[in-house]
Amino acid sequence: MSLSGRGSLAHQLWSHPHLHDGAAMVPQARPLAVARHAALALRTAWSLAAEDPALFAVQVARRLPRPVAGRLARGLRACGPTGSTPRIVGCWLAGWRDEARDEIAVRAARGRLGRVVGEVAVELDALDPATRLPATTAARAAWRRGDLTVAVATAPAGSTLRRRLRDELRLLARDEVPNEGRSRKLVPRPELRPSAENLGRGGRLTVLHLLVNSVPTTASGYALRSHAVLRAQRGAGIDAVATTRLGYPVNVGLVTGRDLDVVDQVPYHRLVRWSAPGLPSGRLEAQVVATTDLAVRCGAGAVHATTPFTNGLVAQRVAARLGLPWVYEVRGLLEDTWAASFPTPAARRAASASQRHALARAREAELAAAADHVVVLGTTVRDSLVARGVPAERITVVPNAVDDALLTCDTDPATARARLGLGACGPAGGDTDGFWVGTVGSLVDYEGVGTLLDAVTILRAQGVDVRVAVVGDGVARPELVRRAAALGEAAVLPGRVPAAQAVTWYQALDVFVVPRRDTAVTRTVVPLKPMQAMALRRPVVASDLPALREVVGDPGAGLMVPPDDADALAGALAALAADPDRVARLGAAGRRFAATRTWSAVGQAYRALYERLYAPADPTPGEGLAA
Numbered sequence: 001m002s003l004s005g006r007g008s009l010a011h012q013l014w015s016h017p018h019l020h021d022g023a024a025m026v027p028q029a030r031p032l033a034v035a036r037h038a039a040l041a042l043r044t045a046w047s048l049a050a051e052d053p054a055l056f057a058v059q060v061a062r063r064l065p066r067p068v069a070g071r072l073a074r075g076l077r078a079c080g081p082t083g084s085t086p087r088i089v090g091c092w093l094a095g096w097r098d099e100a101r102d103e104i105a106v107r108a109a110r111g112r113l114g115r116v117v118g119e120v121a122v123e124l125d126a127l128d129p130a131t132r133l134p135a136t137t138a139a140r141a142a143w144r145r146g147d148l149t150v151a152v153a154t155a156p157a158g159s160t161l162r163r164r165l166r167d168e169l170r171l172l173a174r175d176e177v178p179n180e181g182r183s184r185k186l187v188p189r190p191e192l193r194p195s196a197e198n199l200g201r202g203g204r205l206t207v208l209h210l211l212v213n214s215v216p217t218t219a220s221g222y223a224l225r226s227h228a229v230l231r232a233q234r235g236a237g238i239d240a241v242a243t244t245r246l247g248y249p250v251n252v253g254l255v256t257g258r259d260l261d262v263v264d265q266v267p268y269h270r271l272v273r274w275s276a277p278g279l280p281s282g283r284l285e286a287q288v289v290a291t292t293d294l295a296v297r298c299g300a301g302a303v304h305a306t307t308p309f310t311n312g313l314v315a316q317r318v319a320a321r322l323g324l325p326w327v328y329e330v331r332g333l334l335e336d337t338w339a340a341s342f343p344t345p346a347a348r349r350a351a352s353a354s355q356r357h358a359l360a361r362a363r364e365a366e367l368a369a370a371a372d373h374v375v376v377l378g379t380t381v382r383d384s385l386v387a388r389g390v391p392a393e394r395i396t397v398v399p400n401a402v403d404d405a406l407l408t409c410d411t412d413p414a415t416a417r418a419r420l421g422l423g424a425c426g427p428a429g430g431d432t433d434g435f436w437v438g439t440v441g442s443l444v445d446y447e448g449v450g451t452l453l454d455a456v457t458i459l460r461a462q463g464v465d466v467r468v469a470v471v472g473d474g475v476a477r478p479e480l481v482r483r484a485a486a487l488g489e490a491a492v493l494p495g496r497v498p499a500a501q502a503v504t505w506y507q508a509l510d511v512f513v514v515p516r517r518d519t520a521v522t523r524t525v526v527p528l529k530p531m532q533a534m535a536l537r538r539p540v541v542a543s544d545l546p547a548l549r550e551v552v553g554d555p556g557a558g559l560m561v562p563p564d565d566a567d568a569l570a571g572a573l574a575a576l577a578a579d580p581d582r583v584a585r586l587g588a589a590g591r592r593f594a595a596t597r598t599w600s601a602v603g604q605a606y607r608a609l610y611e612r613l614y615a616p617a618d619p620t621p622g623e624g625l626a627a
Helices: 008-012 031-051 053-062 066-077 085-094 097-109 115-124 135-144 148-154 160-173 196-200 221-235 280-297 309-322 334-340 345-352 355-370 379-387 404-408 413-420 449-461 477-490 499-508 520-524 529-535 546-553 566-577 580-594 599-613
Strands: 205-211 238-244 260-263 266-269 302-306 326-330 373-376 395-397 435-440 466-471 491-495 511-514 540-543 558-561
Touching: 031 053, 053 115, 053 135, 066 085, 085 097, 085 115, 097 115, 115 135, 135 148, 135 160, 148 160, 148 355, 160 280, 160 309, 160 355, 205 221, 205 280, 205 309, 221 238, 221 266, 221 599, 238 599, 280 309, 302 309, 309 326, 309 355, 326 355, 326 599, 334 345, 334 355, 334 520, 345 355, 373 379, 373 599, 379 395, 379 520, 379 546, 404 529, 404 580, 413 499, 435 449, 435 499, 435 529, 435 566, 449 466, 449 477, 449 566, 466 477, 466 499, 466 566, 477 491, 499 529, 511 529, 511 566, 520 546, 529 540, 529 546, 529 580, 540 546, 540 566, 546 558, 558 566, 558 580, 566 580
Parallel strands: 205 238, 205 302, 238 266, 302 326, 326 373, 373 395, 435 466, 435 511, 466 491, 511 540, 540 558
Antiparallel strands: 260 266
């Protein structure tokens, strides 16, 4: 789901000279900012190309626009025999990950992979441990599978790669840390820390949010949650201001950005310098300095960081330097998200038992325990942090929520499908009949969308007129498009759609499906998308996992099925297709539950949380919006 397709360009043409006045944005030229962003991009590209041309080529290929990558992929696949470098790179660029792994296996049987193929193999987790690799590629492969100490030892002695990996390991293992524990805690200016009494009388608190990425450049679930939270806080009388990690958005390929984006009156400050330190610890310290300066300039009274731990480290140090409280928002257990990215169960188990997983788990728990308060999205993550030693009374659950306006949207599925032109795509030829199921969101392997396609295939073979829409983009989409081809016009995969159109896609479905696979991350992280479907009165069929049971099964808003079980999913969908009354009852239950979780209520929950930070005499824990 995207805010407006390629619409982020529109935001790049506008800026706002003020921070909080809410005036209309006016076009302003930002030549100095553009020059700085371009200079950083050129310096970064030059250093990467000089250090490792093969890796640089792979990284550039990853960031090609999809149409360009598609044409290049077709040409490369036609250029060589099985196992050749062009065919391997072509399959990888096309998103045919399984075919690329098969080609790499053929190449590996012949001997050395070569630099470019080796780097692609690292990207795809397609390396046999016995495969001979150049030292730099072998080091990156070890790092990727979580053997961090091995990676440092494998990298060539004296190389930039070894220095960088060693520095990153020190950050993760907490061996580093320049200035940590020695930063002088300053006495804040009185105006930086308004009292709880002043807040209660309508006083405004400025909270500086530290984010990894944000709208308008990035439209991930993380960025959309962040934007919704910031809007909700501003609606609750909090001056919410955001900044993104050092070098963003240059480090994701946007070189025409500016130092300030304002979206829906939410200011996003960019920390982009003419050049960036080469080592992770240097970049972290540079971000601390820049963020401290920004916090002083905007009069921040609190600092609020989201995971990962590097964001938490910056917030911790900025808060210590300014004598401010800081909040750590744990969006998920990111070591589990990393482990879930591996392609096979055996690889995922190995990642979960790796050095990287253990260190990241400990580091995240340490930062959560050090924060003045912790925010989580659901009870599963709260319970996990409590088990790691984070005091329960310092954790507040602030779940994903929905816009209040969605609770009054009552467009029926047939009307929504007609607006999208889906009737013309249906096998019945021009009507809007059929039972439509589907999902909206990021398309990655652990979302399990392949299971949904398999379930639809089963039902259509049984003569059930069920059709499927899968809206969104991600690394899994190319393979899903290939698998959906067998369903013909009964499957629609439009890719990313404008934000204004996303609601219509939700409404076009008779049933919303969340077919997540059973991994550590899907057991703990509560997604946003089922809440939106429930607000629109759409019943949900979801994998029976703790995080999904919390928002679907327990409120009675849908049906739970075993994960990775296409037959069970097909059975649940068939039962709903045959029972319109049950569909209506589940949809009504979902809306009732969604009405208890609105972004306006979330804004008030955050306000209450910040007020507690200024009232240490009241130790009552915050329950947020979830018991």
